[in-house]
Amino acid sequence: xxxxxxxxxxxxxxxxxxxxxxxxxxxxxxxxxxxxxxxxxxxxxxxxxxxxxxxxxxxxxxxxxxxxxxxxxxxxxxxxxxxxxxxxxxxxxxxxxxxxxxxxxxxxxx
Numbered sequence: 001x002x003x004x005x006x007x008x009x010x011x012x013x014x015x016x017x018x019x020x021x022x023x024x025x026x027x028x029x030x031x032x033x034x035x036x037x038x039x040x041x042x043x044x045x046x047x048x049x050x051x052x053x054x055x056x057x058x059x060x061x062x063x064x065x066x067x068x069x070x071x072x073x074x075x076x077x078x079x080x081x082x083x084x085x086x087x088x089x090x091x092x093x094x095x096x097x098x099x100x101x102x103x104x105x106x107x108x109x110x
Contacts, residue, residue: 020104021054024077028086028094031057033073038104041078049080049101079104 017025017032025032033055041049058073076087084099085092 017054018104019106020099021052023099023103024052024075024084024086024096025054025056027096028075030054030075033057041080046078047080049078050104052077052079052104 016022017036021032021036034057036052036054038050038052041047041051054075054077056073056075075093078085078087079099079101081101082097084096084103086094086096
């Protein structure tokens with residue numbers, strides 16, 4: 001009779017980018033591809049900071065299986081106390097002296 005029937009669970013909507021990631025993408029003219037990661041910057045990578053890997057929107061690589069998320073296209077932001085550098089692979093594509101580690105965790109002073 002359906003007394004104990006449950007509705008199928010709806011998946012959670014995908015989370016959007018943080019304000020920091022959204023700002024970086026807007027400035028470099030790219031769109032969010034669904035997820036990003038953050039990790040401490042390697043000791044040999046120009047000083048203390050963090051590395052934000054941002055997957056950008058685009059056409060999926062046909063080699064990737066459907067179970068793989070995103071497009072496989074990334075931009076890497078190296079975030080320091082005084083600047084953010086954005087890379088496409090090893091090529092520096094942008095430097096922002098007004099985006100810092102303080103912005104990655106919220107607006108400075110907030």
